[in-house]
Amino acid sequence: MPVGDEAVVLARVLSCPELFDVESVEEAEEVARKLVEGELEPPLEFFGLRSEAVNEVLAVTEGPEGRNVAPLGLRVFNGELGAVLYPGSRTRRNFEETGRMVACVNPNPVDFLRALFDELPIRECGGVPVAEGTRAFLVLERVRESGGGDDPLRVELEPVDWGLLHPRPRALVRGEGALVEALVEFTRLHLGESHARRCREALEVVKRTVGSREYREAVKRLEERLGARS
Ligand SMILES: Cc1cc2nc3c(=O)[nH]c(=O)nc-3n(C[C@H](O)[C@H](O)[C@H](O)COP(=O)(O)O)c2cc1C
Numbered sequence: 603m604p605v606g607d608e609a610v611v612l613a614r615v616l617s618c619p620e621l622f623d624v625e626s627v628e629e630a631e632e633v634a635r636k637l638v639e640g641e642l643e644p645p646l647e648f649f650g651l652r653s654e655a656v657n658e659v660l661a662v663t664e665g666p667e668g669r670n671v672a673p674l675g676l677r678v679f680n681g682e683l684g685a686v687l688y689p690g691s692r693t694r695r696n697f698e699e700t701g702r703m704v705a706c707v708n709p710n711p712v713d714f715l716r717a718l719f720d721e722l723p724i725r726e727c728g729g730v731p732v733a734e735g736t737r738a739f740l741v742l743e744r745v746r747e748s749g750g751g752d753d754p755l756r757v758e759l760e761p762v763d764w765g766l767l768h769p770r771p772r773a774l775v776r777g778e779g780a781l782v783e784a785l786v787e788f789t790r791l792h793l794g795e796s797h798a799r800r801c802r803e804a805l806e807v808v809k810r811t812v813g814s815r816e817y818r819e820a821v822k823r824l825e826e827r828l829g830a831r832s
C-alpha cells in the first residue's frame with residue numbers, strides 16, 4: 603500500500619497533470635484517490651525520476667550490515683529500473699542478502715555527503731525505513747542480476763511499494779550539472795587548452811548519465827564545435 607498523505611499526492615498530481623492526462627481539479631482528485639488506494643500505478647516521473655537517465659538516489663538497505671543508507675545511481679532506461687553495485691560496500695552486502703532496497707529521492711547533495719559520512723538518520727515511514735530529507739521513495743526488489751563477486755553486480759529492479767512525502771520530488775541527475783559545466787568551459791575555450799579538456803570530460807559525464815534525444819543532440823553540437831577548433 604502506498605504511503606502518502608492524499609493532499610500531498612493531490613498537489614503532486616496537480617503539478618504534473620500531463621502525466622495523468624488530467625484536465626480539472628475534480629479529475630486530479632480522482633487520480634489522487636486512486637493512487638493513494640493503490641488502484642493506479644504512477645509513472646516513474648511522478649517520483650521526480652528522469653527517464654533515460656541515471657538518477658542519483660539514497661539507497662536504504664537492511665541486512666548483515668545493519669540498517670544503512672548510501673548514494674546510488676538508479677538507472678532508468680527504456681522504462682526499466684536498474685543499478686550497478688560495486689564490490690565492498692555495505693549496500694551491496696545487504697542487497698545481496700535481501701534483494702531489496704528503498705530508493706529515496708532527495709534533491710539535496712549535502713544529504714548525500716551526510717549519508718557518506720554516516721550522519722544521515724533513517725526513520726520509519728509507514729513501516730518503511732527512509733532517509734531524512736526524502737521527498738519520495740520506491741521500495742525496489744531484485745528481478746534478476748548478473749556479475750557479482752569481484753565484479754560489479756548489475757541488478758534489474760521492480761517497484762513493490764512507494765511513498766510520496768513532499769509535492770515536489772526531484773532526483774539529482776549528474777548529467778544536468780555536467781552539461782552546465784561543459785557549457786561554462788565552452789565559454790572559456792579562448793583562455794587555454796585546459797578548458798577544452800574539461801569541456802570534453804564534462805560531456806563524457808553527460809553521455810554516461812543522460813541518454814535522452816535532447817541531451818544527445820546537445821552533446822553532439824558541442825562536440826562538433828570542439829572538433830572544429832582542433
Ligand atoms: C552520487 C553518488 C553515486 C554513487 N553511485 C553508486 C552506484 O551506482 N553504485 C555503487 O556501487 N556505488 C555508488 N556510489 C558509491 C557509494 O555510495 C560508496 O561506495 C559508499 O561509500 C557506499 O557506502 P556503504 O558502504 O554504506 O554502502 C555513489 C556515490 C555517490 C556520491
